[in-house]
Structures are given as structure tokens and as C-alpha cells.
Amino acid sequence: MEAAVDGRWTRVRTLGRGASGAVVSLAADDRSGALFAVKSAAAAAAAEQLVREGRILSGLRSPHVLPCLGFRAEAGGECQLFLEFAPGGSLADVVARSGGRLDECAIRAYAADVARGLAYLHGMSLVHGDVKGRNVVVGADGRAKIADFGCARTVGSDRPIGGTPAFMAPEVARGEEQEPAADVWALGCTVIEMATGRAPWSDMEDILSAVRRIGYTDAVPEVPEWLSAEAKDFLARCFARNPRERWTSSQLLEHPFLASAGCSVKTGEAAPQWVSPKSTLDVAFWESDTDDEEDDMPASPAERIKALACPCSALPDWDSDEGWIQVLNESSEACDTAVAKVEAEGKGRVLIEALETINESSGGDAECVDPEGTVRLITVASIGQQEVFCLGLINDPLVFSVNKSELTKSLFP
Numbered sequence: 001m002e003a004a005v006d007g008r009w010t011r012v013r014t015l016g017r018g019a020s021g022a023v024v025s026l027a028a029d030d031r032s033g034a035l036f037a038v039k040s041a042a043a044a045a046a047a048e049q050l051v052r053e054g055r056i057l058s059g060l061r062s063p064h065v066l067p068c069l070g071f072r073a074e075a076g077g078e079c080q081l082f083l084e085f086a087p088g089g090s091l092a093d094v095v096a097r098s099g100g101r102l103d104e105c106a107i108r109a110y111a112a113d114v115a116r117g118l119a120y121l122h123g124m125s126l127v128h129g130d131v132k133g134r135n136v137v138v139g140a141d142g143r144a145k146i147a148d149f150g151c152a153r154t155v156g157s158d159r160p161i162g163g164t165p166a167f168m169a170p171e172v173a174r175g176e177e178q179e180p181a182a183d184v185w186a187l188g189c190t191v192i193e194m195a196t197g198r199a200p201w202s203d204m205e206d207i208l209s210a211v212r213r214i215g216y217t218d219a220v221p222e223v224p225e226w227l228s229a230e231a232k233d234f235l236a237r238c239f240a241r242n243p244r245e246r247w248t249s250s251q252l253l254e255h256p257f258l259a260s261a262g263c264s265v266k267t268g269e270a271a272p273q274w275v276s277p278k279s280t281l282d283v284a285f286w287e288s289d290t291d292d293e294e295d296d297m298p299a300s301p302a303e304r305i306k307a308l309a310c311p312c313s314a315l316p317d318w319d320s321d322e323g324w325i326q327v328l329n330e331s332s333e334a335c336d337t338a339v340a341k342v343e344a345e346g347k348g349r350v351l352i353e354a355l356e357t358i359n360e361s362s363g364g365d366a367e368c369v370d371p372e373g374t375v376r377l378i379t380v381a382s383i384g385q386q387e388v389f390c391l392g393l394i395n396d397p398l399v400f401s402v403n404k405s406e407l408t409k410s411l412f413p
Contacts (some may be wrong), residue, residue: 007031011038019333036069039081047079049150054081056149060124064117066137066147090137091194093131100197106160107194108261111234112137116241118249121125121146125155131186132167133193155179163213166199169240170348173215181243184252188221188238191231195224195238231234244384313314 008030014023027038041047057068069082088094091110095102102110114136121128128135129151137147153163161178172178189200196202200221204210213219220239223232235258237247252258271285 009036009038035085037085038084039083039358040078042075042076042078046127047073047077050079053149053152056126056152057081057404060121062117062120062147063143064113064120066145083147083192086137086139086147088140088142090134091136091144091190092136094138095197104195104231107191107231108139108257110194111187111191112253112261114146114190115249115252117144118180118183118187119253122155122183122249126182127153127155127157127180128183128186129153130163130167131183132164132190132199136190137296153178163197165207165214168203168211168214169243170215171243177243180248181246184238184246185243185291187249187252188235191235191238192221192223195227196230201397211338216374228257231253234258236337256302278395372384 007025007036008040009199010030012026012028012035014025018109023041026035026036028035039050039053051071051073054068054071057065058071060068066086067084071082074080085147089097094110098106112312114131118131119127126151127144130148133339135148136144137142145247153159156179161175163173163178163182167186167189169178169182173180192198192200201210201213203222204213218241220241221235222387223235227235234252234255237252237255247255312396
């Protein structure tokens with residue numbers, strides 16, 4: 001598509017860097033001073049992913065989807081995705097600024113906006129794949145818009161199943177399918193997040209336990225007692241464990257809980273004059289906004305691994321390509337690296353065994369596993385050439401891999 005941002009603009013600062021090499025920056029139009037965000041990538045893999053996201057966004061026109069201002073592919077191979085600046089920040093930010101939970105009137109209004117956005121996407125045969133408070137932004141008018149289409153897929157696609165474990169539907173946690181019904185489950189989880197200030201399943205000790213409970217028991221997220229009967233019934237429709245029995249996003253818009261969402265959301269607190277687009281775009285998979293404008297990190301995944309890996313004798317052979325998978329993780333003080341080689345057949349075991357390996361490698365420390373982290377995996381019958389991508393299990397997005405012969409060795413000092 002033609003770039004709407006076709007004039008001169010200045011990059012104000014670097015907000016972060018993606019594990020695949022993409023960089024997100026705050027930018028300003030030289031003539032008007034208007035702020036927007038630029039997501040750029042030069043590396044082939046990152047550029048390919050950005051091109052895909054740009055193509056998806058280029059065909060979307062909805063007041064409930066964060067607009068793409070343009071996409072540009074330069075001769076040198078660098079790709080740039082221009083996105084609207086939503087000054088209210090993410091929905092998760094709004095909840096935090098409101099003391100950790102929203103009142104039911106605000107929950108109704110935001111949930112209705114998200115449901116309208118999902119109804120639009122599903123009508124376009126698209127699945128968002130990662131609906132949560134961090135991926136919903138609030139515009140200057142106080143209304144919610146769906147953002148971050150990194151996990152988006154077409155209905156019936158054989159692309160990798162992905163999403164955030166705490167917001168995954170049972171069928172997604174089992175690696176079976178990810179269709180529009182999965183977005184509806186995630187909408188229900190987002191309502192829980194707005195009502196409690198926490199992701200569902202926050203009582204679970206670790207991500208592995210949460211995924212097992214979601215996928216292989218009859219449990220559903222706990223609903224706060226203080227919510228109205230209408231809200232509880234709405235959530236019951238979202239949390240039908242059988243996706244065929246779950247209400248569609250269009251049906252939910254007719255539910256009394258959303259049909260009565262006529263109250264306006266106050267924008268004074270939710271839309272400050274200056275909010276970093278890091279919050280607006282919720283760059284949850286990017287590094288800290290304290291990064292210097294100059295990229296002083298090694299360019300290749302292997303170089304980044306070598307620079308950040310602990311100096312212990314158990315390190316694998318970084319130069320070997322045989323028998324490796326990639327795990328895109330976020331690091332924390334508790335765990336610097338997490339790795340897995342999955343030797344499983346079938347879809348459901350792929351996620352479980354990958355997470356088991358990560359959990360065991362971390363010594364079972366619950367604090368080093370983020371239940372809100374995003375997991376993306378390729379579900380195929382044979383795992384021989386499979387790559388498993390896990391985003392958000394630790395804090396800083398990096399690429400970590402471990403050779404299958406090194407699984408018994410700990411990478412933690």
C-alpha cells in the first residue's frame with residue numbers, strides 16, 4: 001500500500017528492539033509535529049514478518065482497530081510500518097492508573113469496543129490471536145482499539161498457533177486450533193483483567209501448570225463476585241470450553257452486558273497529553289525504553305546469545321546448526337536463558353514439553369516464568385525440523401537456542 005506518511009519526519013528516539021531485529025521508534029512529522037510510531041526492520045526474517053503485518057493492516061478499516069498510517073519497503077531492504085499514536089496508552093495502563101481495576105461501566109464500554117473490533121476482524125476472516133489488555137490501546141476519544149497483529153492469522157490457516165498463555169482458549173493450549181472462538185475466550189479473559197488488574201490464572205505457580213489447567217481440565221477463569229449477574233452471564237458465554245458452544249463476537253454484541261454499554265468513558269485520566277508510544281503500542285516484547293538511539297547490540301542472534309550467555313562450562317556449541325530450535329524469550333533477573341529441544345509427536349505435546357524444559361531449566365522458580373508471556377509454536381505431526389517460538393517467558397526479547405545434546409546441562413549459574 002502507499003505510505004500515508006510520505007513527508008519528512010524525524011525519529012525522536014528508539015523505544016525498543018525486537019528479538020527478530022525489528023526496531024520500534026517514536027517519530028514526529030517535520031511539518032506538523034504530529035507523533036506516530038515507526039516499526040522498522042532490516043534483517044530478512046524481521047522484514048518478512050513486518051511485511052506480513054503491514055499487508056494485514058493495509059486491508060483493515062475500522063474505528064476499533066489501531067490504524068496503520070502506511071508501509072514502506074526501501075531499496076536497501078529495510079521495511080517501515082507507520083502506526084497511529086493512541087495517547088491513552090494500553091488498556092492495561094488504564095487499569096493500572098485506575099488503581100488496579102475498572103468499574104463495571106468502564107468495563108462494559110471497553111469490552112464493547114473490543115467486541116466490535118473482533119466482530120469486524122472475524123467478518124474479514126481474520127483471527128487476532130493475542131487479545132489482552134496490553135494489545136488494546138485507548139485513543140484520544142477514550143475508546144478502545146485492537147492493536148499488535150503479530151499473531152494474527154486467517155481463519156483456517158495452518159500458520160503457527162500463538163498467543164499469551166494466560167489468555168489462551170483450551171483448544172489453543174492443546175495446540176488443536178486457533179479460530180475466532182479463541183479470540184472470544186481471550187475477550188472474556190480481558191474482562192477479568194479489567195475487573196481485577198491481573199491476568200487470569202494468576203494463582204497458578206508457573207506457566208506450565210496454567211497451560212495444563214487451561215487445556216486439560218474443566219476449569220475456567222475465576223470470575224470476581226462483585227460483578228453483576230449480566231457480567232457473569234456474559235463471561236459464561238465467553239468461557240464455554242467447547243469452542244463450538246462459545247458465543248461469537250457478533251452474538252456477544254447483542255448480550256445485555258454489552259448492549260447496555262452506553263456510558264461514556266472519562267478520557268481525562270486515560271489520555272494524558274504526552275504518553276510514550278511504548279505504552280500506546282505496548283511494546284511488551286521489546287527492550288527497555290532506556291536504549292540509546294544508536295543500536296550497540298550485536299546484530300545477529302548468535303552474537304547476542306554469546307554476549308549475554310552466562311560464562312559457564314555447560315554452554316552448547318553455538319556454531320552448530322544441527323538439532324536446534326529457536327526460542328524467543330524475554331529475560332529476567334531470575335533467568336537469563338531458557339531452552340528446549342522438543343522430541344514430541346502431535347500438537348498438544350509440543351507446547352507442554354517445551355514449557356517443561358523451560359521450567360526444569362529454571363530450577364522450577366515460578367518467578368522467572370511470566371504467565372502473561374506470549375507463546376508461539378508450529379504444530380506439525382513431526383517435530384524433526386520444527387522451530388518453537390516462545391515470546392514473553394522472560395523480560396528482554398532475545399534469541400536463545402540449546403542443542404538437544406545440552407538439555408541435561410543447566411545454563412543458569
